[in-house]
Amino acid sequence: MKRRHFLQSTAAGSAGIAVATNSQAAPSDSGKNAPVIEADVLVCGGGCAGTAAALSAARKGVKTLLIEKAPFAGGIITSVGLPFFDGIADIRDNRIIVRGIALELLAKTGVCKPDATHTEKHNPTIPSTFEFKVLLDRELTKLKDNLTTLFNSFACDVISRDGRINEVLVANKDGLVRVRPKVVVDCTGDADIATWSGAPTEQSAEVQPLTLHFRIGHVQKNQDLTKNCRAALAKAQEAGELPMYYGPGIMFKYANDEIYIHSIRVPANPTSAADLTRAEMQGRSDVLAMFTAWKRDVPGFEDAYLIEAYPWIGVRESRRLVGQHVLNEKDIMDCRRFDDAITTGCWYLDLHPNKVTVGSANDFQPEKVQPKPYDIPFRSLLPQKIENLLVAGRCHSATRGAHASTRVTVTAMAMGEAAGLAAAMSVEAKKSAQEVEGPAVRATLRKQNAGPQQDWS
Ligand SMILES: Cc1cc2nc3c(=O)[nH]c(=O)nc-3n(C[C@H](O)[C@H](O)[C@H](O)COP(=O)(O)OP(=O)(O)OC[C@H]3O[C@@H](n4cnc5c(N)ncnc54)[C@H](O)[C@@H]3O)c2cc1C
Incomplete structure (x- = not known):
């Protein structure tokens, strides 16, 4: 029987923190008495x-x-x-x-x-x-x-035998569910x-970089806005405030004085828990760096405020x-x-x-x-x-x-x-x-x- 232990795949992350391999503490062992759900079709991931x-x-x-x-x-x-x-x-x-x-x-x-x-x-x-x-x-x-x-509910382990998946272990507020x-x-x-x-x-x-999207309110539209935003990002990067970016992709999508931005670019390994965490933090830091640069340097941002970044950084690949x-x-x-x-x-x-x-x-x-x-x-x-x-x-x-x-x-x-x-x-x-x-x-x-x-x- 093939059993993947939860902690085994989380090797040292790029942040340099080693995560112990510990098959003793694997949830598949501790979940022997976990409740069982039978299903014809299990779909993992509701994207x-x-x-x-x-x-x-x-x-x-x-x-x-x-x-x-x-x-x-x-x-x-x-x-x-x-x-x-x-x-x-x-x-x-x-x-x-x-x-x-x-x-x-x-x-x-x-x-x-x-x-x-x-x-x-x-x-x-x-x-x-x-x-x-x-x-x-x-x-x-x-x-x-x-x-x-x-x-x-997070699908966190699979038990397979003879070329068949027998169980998928899911962690949620009910505990571990088989x-x-x-x-x-x-x-x-x-x-x-x-x-x-x-x-x-x-x-x-090498996989494609990750991107966090965000929105800024009270931005005054003007014809040089994108050009000036672009120049401000180049300046911020030159000053060491922003490691990487693209575009910027700026859309007045939801209101005449509100912009939706896709411009964050964070290289990372999305299947490493540690590196994904680093990418989430870097993405948020870059959102703030972009907002600060535009508020400081770009006409039209005088009254602007950062509405919010979306909850997760997006993985392309x-x-x-x-x-x-x-x-x-x-x-x-x-x-x-x-x-x-x-x-x-x-x-x-x-x-x-x-x-x-x-x-x-x-x-x-x-x-x-x-x-x-x-x-x-x-x-x-x-x-x-x-x-x-x-x-x-x-x-x-x-x-x-x-x-x-x-x-x-x-x-x-x-x-x-x-x-x-x-x-x-x-x-x-x-x-x-x-x-x-x-x-x-x-x-x-x-x-x-x-x-x-x-x-x-
Ligand atoms: C920043 C960014 C910008 C993009 N821009 C565009 C664009 O402009 N136009 C376009 O068409 N496409 C764009 N894409 C690509 C497109 O959005 C995705 O490739 C597409 O959503 C893929 O659909 P999916 O269902 O495979 O993955 P997703 O939509 O990512 O769905 C996967 C789902 O699985 C869930 N999940 C993951 N692991 C587990 C687990 N172990 N247990 C339970 N749930 C789990 C996740 O929470 C997620 O809801 C972009 C992608 C990114 C990241």
Whole structure:
């Protein structure tokens, strides 16, 4: 039996603090008498992919449990305050290329009609990330006969035997809880479940930097604002007040005198607890440094005040599954077609570098790595070695370059929807997830007005 002990993976962090390896104190040992929850489908992580996976599985009538470490669903959208629905439409003509749950949720925010064929912009934003949080609460609660949602619940260990996950251990206010699922959908973004169960995953030596978003109120709009903000950041960096940044990305998104900023850039290893903690602290410190610099140096900030930074620093990239098919840049740029395609991606290969980039997030021209709408195969959600596991969202199986495109919010939702459906199909057919046929998942998605764009265009 393979058992991952909680403390073993937390080796010395970059802050230089060694964390002891202590298998004696592992919660999996102390949790022998922990309460047991049985579920048909367990979805770990209730972000973009996980929320869609849970809705998708529960709508098929199987008993579904959604575990999310935050006190709300939505992942990056709600925890990092990201309003973008990128991946919904083709950049060339704003034609919608992903329907299903992603389009349904976008329509429920009021941005478009449920049967829209085009969006106003290829990268629409939702009006309020708080309202989106409440929308997801309601969508999850509507399915309460089949779907149990547990927030503030961290999946922290996996017990697997003979290529199968037997239990996932979850820590929450009930203490340690043992979940016994028939099938698991890993939507943790970090492939936590896949890695701990023994399925092959990988993390590149360098991953994309982390970003904390924030908002400033009482800013007076003027035409030189962004230019002056940019100059103030360069000065702050020169003075040693700000180690790194990009852009700045400044949007008057929510009010005429309020800006939403994406500009923080912190290189870190998001799968090291110690380094992630350092990144959270660095992100907050950088928010204050930016605000101070702008208030001091930029006309229009005289009455400005820092409203708040969002609760978490956002992770763009960490572990990725090495699955049955590793989607690569050539597949994407050549628009390779797959029989088992379960959705369509369309975002450019959006790789953020670990250095200052002035005026933009990237150090290349996005149009040079802009694919036409491309297929994502079911096999890139299927792991090797573990039969009752699917992996969706930004930790699905792709190379680092391909993942730079597939990681966006709507594409993650579409993968989650397909994985949740496939998990339910495996329960209904009493088959392992590996035995579910990708083309059958595709055909069922098509009947639900979802799946790859070429099936319904
Ligand atoms: C700063 C930033 C800016 C971005 N900008 C854009 C953009 O402009 N447009 C765009 O489309 N995309 C953008 N992205 C990318 C996109 O938001 C994410 O890649 C996308 O949200 C991926 O969805 P996901 O469900 O895989 O992961 P997430 O949305 O991150 O969800 C993962 C969920 O799993 C939970 N979780 C993790 N581990 C555990 C565990 N062990 N137990 C329980 N729960 C767990 C997390 O709390 C989280 O809710 C950005 C990402 C970042 C970080």
